[in-house]
Amino acid sequence: MDGLTVALLLFRAQGLYYGVPAFQVLRSAHEPWDPERILPGLPWTLAQDVKRENTGLFLHTTGEKPYSVPIEGMEDVVDASLSRIRPFPDWLEPCVLLRGVWGVFLRNGRLYILLDFARVLGQKDCHGFIGT
Amino acid sequence: MEQDGKNFLSPDRILTEVRKSLKTRNVVDVEEDQVKMVVLAVGGQRYALHGKDVKEILQGREIHPVPFLPTYIPGLVNVRGEIEAAIDLGRLLGSEKRPHPKGLIAMVQKGRFRAAMLVDEVVDVVDIPLTRVGPPLSSLSGVLRELVSGTVEFSGEALALLDVEKLVARVTP
Numbered sequence: 001m002d003g004l005t006v007a008l009l010l011f012r013a014q015g016l017y018y019g020v021p022a023f024q025v026l027r028s029a030h031e032p033w034d035p036e037r038i039l040p041g042l043p044w045t046l047a048q049d050v051k052r053e054n055t056g057l058f059l060h061t062t063g064e065k066p067y068s069v070p071i072e073g074m075e076d077v078v079d080a081s082l083s084r085i086r087p088f089p090d091w092l093e094p095c096v097l098l099r100g101v102w103g104v105f106l107r108n109g110r111l112y113i114l115l116d117f118a119r120v121l122g123q124k125d126c127h128g129f130i131g132t
Numbered sequence: 133m134e135q136d137g138k139n140f141l142s143p144d145r146i147l148t149e150v151r152k153s154l155k156t157r158n159v160v161d162v163e164e165d166q167v168k169m170v171v172l173a174v175g176g177q178r179y180a181l182h183g184k185d186v187k188e189i190l191q192g193r194e195i196h197p198v199p200f201l202p203t204y205i206p207g208l209v210n211v212r213g214e215i216e217a218a219i220d221l222g223r224l225l226g227s228e229k230r231p232h233p234k235g236l237i238a239m240v241q242k243g244r245f246r247a248a249m250l251v252d253e254v255v256d257v258v259d260i261p262l263t264r265v266g267p268p269l270s271s272l273s274g275v276l277r278e279l280v281s282g283t284v285e286f287s288g289e290a291l292a293l294l295d296v297e298k299l300v301a302r303v304t305p
Binding site for chain 1: 217304
C-alpha cells in the first residue's frame with residue numbers, strides 16, 4: 001500500500017469535512033443554483049443563504065448526467081496516501097456504504113468523510129475509484 | 133477507643149481488622165469462582181460489563197460526526213490512528229438527548245465487533261464471586277431489558293449486567 005495515492009478533493013459542507021475522488025468532480029463554480037440539478041441523496045441540504053441569495057458554491061459531478069453539489073467551501077485537492085485512508089468499522093460499513101460514504105481520510109488531525117458521488121446517486125457499481 | 137465522639141483505632145487494632153479482612157478475601161478466592169466486572173456510570177445509573185469484553189479504558193476525545201448514523205452513534209473517534217465507532221451508551225439505553233459525554237471511553241470487543249463506548253465514569257474494576265451474579269431483574273423494561281443478561285451485586289446495589297453480544301445484535305445493521 002505504501003506509495004499508492006489517490007487524488008481527493010476536500011471540501012466543507014454544513015459544518016463537516018468531506019472528501020471525494022477528484023475524478024468525480026468536473027469543476028467548482030460560484031453560480032446560481034438550479035434545484036433540478038442538485039445531486040439527490042446528499043447527507044446535507046442546501047444552505048439557507050444559498051436559497052436566499054440564489055447563488056452558491058457548487059461542485060459539478062462528472063458522468064453522463066452532471067449534477068450540482070452545494071458546498072460551503074473548498075479545502076484542498078491532495079494526493080492522499082492510501083495509508084491515511086481508513087475504512088469504517090466492519091459492522092458499520094454496510095450501513096454507510098449504501099448511502100455513498102466509503103471511508104475516512106486522516107489529515108492534520110482532521111477527519112474527512114469520504115463520499116462516492118456515484119453511490120450517493122444509487123449506482124452500486126463504481127469501478128476502481130480508489131488507487132487507480 | 134472513643135474520644136470526642138470519634139473512633140480512634142490503635143495501630144494494632146487496625147492491623148487486626150486489615151488481616152481479618154484479607155483473610156475473608158482469601159477465603160473467598162479459594163472457595164468461590166470469580167468473574168471480573170467493570171462497573172460503569174452512565175446518566176446517573178451504574179451498570180456492569182464483563183471484564184473480558186472491555187479491552188481498555190481511554191480518556192474521552194473528539195467525536196467526529198458522520199451523517200446517516202443512528203443517534204446513539206454520534207460519530208467516529210480516532211484511537212491511535214484507528215477509526216472506531218463511538219456508541220453513546222446513555223442514548224442507546226433510551227436516555228433523552230443529552231450532550232455527548234466527555235468522560236471516558238470503554239473499548240468493547242466481542243469477536244470482530246469493536247467499538248468505543250462513551251461513559252461518564254468507570255466506577256471500579258472488581259472480581260465478583262459468581263454467586264453474586266444473578267438473573268436479570270424482572271422489573272427491567274424497554275431497551276435495557278433487551279441488553280441485560282443478569283444482575284450483579286456490587287456495594288449493596290443490584291447492577292444490570294450489560295451483555296455485549298446483545299448490544300452487538302442491537303447496533304449492527
